[in-house]
Every structure is written in C-alpha cells, then in structure tokens.
Amino acid sequence: MLRQRPYLLNILLLLIAFVFSIALGAVFIHPETILRILTDQLPGINIVPDWPNSFSAIILAVRLPHTVLVAMTGAALASSGAAYQGLFRNPLADPYLIGVASGAGLGAVIAMTFNWPTDLFGFYLIPVGAFIGAIVTVLLVYNMARVNGMVPLTTLILAGVAIGAFASALTSSLMLRTDLQIHRAMSFLLGGSPIAGWDPVIAALPYMVIGMGLLSLSGHMLNVLQFGEEEAKQMGLAVDRAKIFVVVTASLTTAVAVAFSGVIGFVGLIVPHIIRLLWGADYRRIIPLSIFGGGSMLLLADMLARILLAPSTLPVGIVTALAGAPFFLWILRRAKKEVFW
C-alpha cells in the first residue's frame, strides 16, 4: 500500500488538474457538468442532457483535445527530463536546458518548411524531424560536455545553452525566411500549441505511448548508471546499450512534445526534482511518477497561462520559465552543498 501511495496521489492530482483544465475558459463549465458530458460519451451510457448544446461542442472539440495534448506534453517533458538527469548523472539536466528541446524545435521547423501541416500525414513528419534534431543535439551536447567520463554541471549547461541558442537562432531565421505565419511561429518557439483540435493528439499519441512506455522500463539501468559507467559495467550492465536506449527514448519523447507543443522549458527539471525529494532516488519510480506529475504540472501552468492575461493567452512556455528559472537557481544553490555521485 505504501509503495502505491505516490502513484495514487499523482494520478488523483492529474485527474483534478485535467477536469479543471477543461472547466476553465471564456465560459466556466462546472466540473460536475464536465464529468456528465464525458460520461455521456462512453458507449452504452446515455445521460439526459441538462446542459447547453454548445458545452458539449466546446468540451469535445476544443478543450478536451487541448487538455489531453497539454497533459501528454508535460508527461513527456518530465519523464524525459528525469531520464536525462539519470543518464548525465546530473540533477539539472532538462530537455530545455541541455538544448535538446531547441534542437527538436529546429528539426520540427525544418520539417514544417517542407510541409506545413495541412493534413495528418504532414503531422506525422514533424515528430520525425524533431526526433532527428533532438538526437543530433543530445549527442553534440554530451560529447562537448564530457570531461574524463563525467558530465559536470557547468560544462553540461554551458554546452546545452550554446547549442540550444544556436538551434533557436537557426529556427527563428528559418521561420522569418519562410511564409510560416509569424504568430504561429512565435507561439511555437515560446511553447504554446500552434495547432488545435484532435489532429495533433492523434498524431502524437503513438509516439508518446512508445516513448514514455520505453522510458518507464529504463529505471533499473538508470539506477545502476548512478554509480558511474565503469562500476555499472562491473555490475554487469551493458552500459553502451543502456545509454543508447535511454538517449533514443528520451529524445523521442522530447521530440514529440516539442513537435506538437513547442519549446517548453523547466517542466523536465522541476517535476523529477520534486518527486526525487518526496519519494527518493529510485528511477524505477521517478520515471512513471514524472509522467503523472509532469501532466499535472503543465496543466497547471497552462491554466495560469490562460487566466493571467485573459482573454488573451500567454504561451505556456513563458509561465514555466517564470516559475522554473527561480526553481533552477534554487537547485543550483542546493547542488553546491550536496555531493552527487
């Protein structure tokens, strides 16, 4: 029972955030009504509608797909952040801070310049571009940041920031050169879903399931890697295979999040960190808990993004950065005092 409690708590939080994310908007829809409308959709259940017809339309066509996408994005960023932290043995690794998100963004935009998504097929190409961008970036950053087999905090963040900035600059210039709509482009760069409706959800879902599913399986490898590659090998872990597995799955997961929701920072940093503080360092738990926690956290940020300057909406990446940057500095100060592996 004790082992399951963190999961139950995180699932409960996610459900609450999920319902409230659907409730909030130009028209507030009562959570109870939402639950009734959603239940009504289940096969075999027919509830006599006591709500305006427009509510069903708003929820099913707009708010539900948006909420699902945001939750998936948060889950993907948090779980891949946790995996990068384990892989680099560095608590400050985050898909955004180590430049992978920007690299994925560049890959996605390159894919878009060839084929700005007008159909579902176009959608499927964007994550592929983002994936390639993410993998290239992570390999560059990893190799540049590596000193004597370790990836120290300073070189990791410096390499990540430099390569991330380079990728962002390329992305911006590409966007200005092509006829992508500038508003869409900006919101993409700042982290805000540029596309509405179910299409991005459907396109992202298979990658998300595969990426996060595989990440959830990498917990033991990441645990063993915390002792260093040399000792991990002596304990019998096929280190190179494990590293490739984690890099590929974490980059895939990040890439899908970026492809459909833009570049959003700090979720991958904050969520695993809180989970580690509360429930310990076992990556077999950190990764699945980060999936749930990341969903809740980004939903919360997204709600704030919609409320703060209502009726206009902030890109959610701005909210996560506003909350995340101070958090990052706090961890940085703590990290100086602690001894890591």
Added chain:
Amino acid sequence: MLTITSLQVAYGAKVVLKDISLDVSAGEILALIGPNGAGKTTLVRAVSGTTPVLSGQICVDGRELSELSTAQRAKVLAVVPQARQLGGAYSVEQAVMMGRTAYMSWLGHENERDRAAVQLALKQARLEDFAHRQIAQLSGGEQQRVLLARALAQSTPVLLLDEPTNHLDLQHQTNLLSLVRKLAREKQLAVMMAMHDLNLVSFFADKVALLVDGELKQFGTPQEVIQSGHISEAYQTPVEVVTHPETGAPIIFPKGVWGNGEEK
C-alpha cells in the same frame, strides 16, 4: 582460480603493464603493491574489463574473461572500487541489490534468489542494521562496506579490490581487511587487491606482487617480497624490515629517520 598470463596493457603507444603473469587460488588473498604509477590500478582495471588488454590472457577457472559478455563477467568477477564519498539517495539495500544486475532481466525485476543473495551479502558485510539507511548518511567505513556487500551480492568466485582502505582510519582499515580475509577463507574466494599500506599487506595478504613501472618485480609470500632490499629499490626509499615477534609477519619502517622524523 584467477590466472593472469603474459598480460600487456597499453595506453596509446605507452605500454603500462609488461608481461604480467600471476595467479590467485581460491581462499587466497593476493596484494598488489608498488609505488604510485606502478600499474596496480591499471592491473585491477584490466582484470575487471574496464581497461582494454593489448595481449595475454585473464582466466577464471580456465574460462577466458575476454570471451564473456558483460553480464557473464559480472557473475565471475566482482570489483570493490576505491573508497569515495557516495551521494545519491539510495538505501543500502537498494545499492546492494544493484550488484544483482547481471542476474536480473534488463528491467531490473528482482526475484527471491536476488533478495536472498542481498540479505546474505548484507549479513556478510555486517550491514543488516543499515539495510534501510541512506548510503549518503553513512560514514566512510560503512560506505566502503556497502561497496563490498554490493560486490558480494554478485556471488562471484573472484573479488577485486582497488585500494579499498584509502581514506579509512585504522579501525575501519583493520575491520574491512579482516572481513575480506574471513570471506576469502569461508567462501573460498580468490581475492586480488591493490594496496598502499605495506604493513597491512603483510598482515592480511597470503601472496604479494610487487609492481614497478608496469613490470612484476617480485611475486611470493609477504616474507619473500617485503624485504628491505626489494622495497627500498622499488620505492627508491631506504627502509628497514623487522619481523613481528609473534606472527612472523614483516614490519616495515622508513630507514635513516628517528621516530621524531629527524635525520639520523
């Protein structure tokens, strides 16, 4: 048990271990000694598979290690790394369980045998009372016992230790080495350890290998190897060796210096 034949190791063009041949039997402790840079750690790393070998063979019970997979090797040979500050938020039990990696599926699912091996290793390393403590909160000596227990959990016939007593005080040095000797005898482990402290070596080792500049200069019992001539030459420092009146173990002193450090 562990047999090393004509082993050569090179870093780039520089040969750092030249033609090393050694053997350790079950139940026996071999200490590797020699000045800094003589190749002790390199030899441990070569045997553990961390450093690639240029030529020669390393066999355990006649099976050549280079032909084994990472997991197979980890079932034959376990390594206790140099003492260092351990961080992270794992419990002692979790850390020791990681020693079972080679026996688990890649998902890390532990079964009854793994749990039994971990409990046994915790008991052997005298860590039963610490099982649920966080390793970061333990003292240096206790942390080193965690690394020992992790290696014991690998249930291997061969145990390598790389300067296991560095940074430990006298009490923890003696405790750890007594424990290793007891385990070597009881479980019939073949133990090879790189060591700095020659007096500890002479008390705890059955065999001693003296390395200088990557070459094996002496190989034999402590009495044979720890002699003033061999040691003075190897370490380029005059030393005096006397014999312990009860155990017969050689005891070593720097020569030409009084007890207070003044020149004679």
